[in-house]
Amino acid sequence: DIQMTQSPSSLSASVGDRVTITCRASQSISSYLNWYQQKPGKAPKLLIYAASSLQSGVPSRFGGRGSGTDFTLTISSLQPEDFATYYCQQSYSTPLFTFGPGTKVDIK
Amino acid sequence: QLQLEESGPGLVKPSETLSLTCTVSGGSITSSRHYWGWIRQPPGKGLEWIGSIYYRGSTYYNPSLKSRVTISVDTSKNQFSLKLSSVTAADTAVYYCARLDTRGWFDYWGQGTLVTVSS
Numbered sequence: 001d002i003q004m005t006q007s008p009s010s011l012s013a014s015v016g017d018r019v020t021i022t023c024r025a026s027q028s029i030s031s032y033l034n035w036y037q038q039k040p041g042k043a044p045k046l047l048i049y050a051a052s053s054l055q056s057g058v059p060s061r062f063g064g065r066g067s068g069t070d071f072t073l074t075i076s077s078l079q080p081e082d083f084a085t086y087y088c089q090q091s092y093s094t095p096l097f098t099f100g101p102g103t104k105v106d107i108k
Numbered sequence: 109q110l111q112l113e114e115s116g117p118g119l120v121k122p123s124e125t126l127s128l129t130c131t132v133s134g135g136s137i138t139s140s141r142h143y144w145g146w147i148r149q150p151p152g153k154g155l156e157w158i159g160s161i162y163y164r165g166s167t168y169y170n171p172s173l174k175s176r177v178t179i180s181v182d183t184s185k186n187q188f189s190l191k192l193s194s195v196t197a198a199d200t201a202v203y204y205c206a207r208l209d210t211r212g213w214f215d216y217w218g219q220g221t222l223v224t225v226s227s
Contacts, residue, residue, distance in 0.1 A: 001171075034213040036155075043204055043217035044147075044155065055215070087155055091212025095143070095168035099155040 002026055002093050004100035006086075012108040019075040021103045023088035028068045032092035035064055035073045038102075039084045047086075048073065075105075083107055110135040112205050112218035120199075120225050126192040130205030130218060137186045138163045143208040146179060146190045148201040149220075156201075160208050161188055195225045 003026040013019050023033065031051040036044035046055045048064035051071060061076045075082055088100040116128035130144070137144060145160040159169040161179045169177050178191040192199060202222050206214040 032212060036214075038155075043206075043220050044214070045217070046213055046215050049209075049213040049215075050211070089155075089213070094212045095160060096170070097157040097160075097212070099147075099157065102154045 002029060002090050002098055004088055004090055004098050006088060006100040006103045008103060009101065010104040010106065012106055013078050014108045015078055015080055017078045017108075019078050019082075019105060021073045021086055021105075023066075023071045023073070023100050025069045025071075025090055025092075029090045029092035031067045032090055032094070033064075033066065033071045034089045034091060035062075036087045036089065037082075037084045038087065044087060078105070110207065110216045112207065112216060114203060114205050114218045114221040116221065116223070118222060118224060120195055120223060121227050122196055122225055123194055126190070126195050126199060126203075126223055126225070128190045128203055128205075128221065128223070130188050130190075132186045132188075132207075135207075137181065137188065138183055141210055143168075143210065144181070144188045145206050145208045145214060147204045147206060147214070147217075148199075149204070150198075150201045158190065158192075158203075197225050199223070200225045 007022045033051045035048040038044040052064045063074045085102045085104045111133045120126045143160045146158040159179045176193045181188040202220040204220045205218045207216040
């Protein structure tokens with residue numbers, strides 16, 4: 001099984017801050033890594049697929065990098081609507097999938 | 109615009125079978141580029157992939173749930189369904205249906221439905 005970890009588990013930041021979230025896989029997953037944003041009471045929303053490709057309609061302040069076991073999601077300038085929980089998901093072991101435990105971004 | 113909507117009982121008794129249906133509108137469930145999946149989220153916790161199905165009937169399940177899960181598809185109704193047997197309180201969660209790109213990401217989600225397991 002491929003295990004996913006995320007760090008930090010939570011962070012506090014201010015509007016305008018640059019925020020980076022890390023996702024790590026227990027083995028190399030190449031670039032088979034996707035990122036989602038989830039707001040309270042809402043379904044997750046796909047932000048980034050294949051490690052670095054921006055989903056249509058997602059603001060360009062979101063960026064993804066990495067390959068192998070280490071990946072990052074960066075928000076270049078945090079906006080009020082970006083306060084949410086972020087999950088990574090590996091698709092290397094398709095058709096089996098695992099999500100990371102999530103990183104909650106809240107207001108400082 | 110593609111939409112997915114989960115439906116089914118919000119309360120299930122322990123040891124019984126949880127049954128949910130996802131209705132897809134604004135697109136065809138017979139797309140060759142997509143699978144269809146179920147994901148759940150216990151209250152206050154993270155996301156867990158349950159399983160996926162292709163319109164021709166191929167299914168894939170989370171090994172941790174495989175013995176209790178059945179996912180099926182009804183192309184005539186543009187729906188797919190989830191059955192989870194022998195439920196316990198640990199199966200209490202919001203259940204989401206989602207479209208799964210063949211390249212491995214979930215790009216459209218239903219709004220989710222809370223299923224509580226309680227007597």
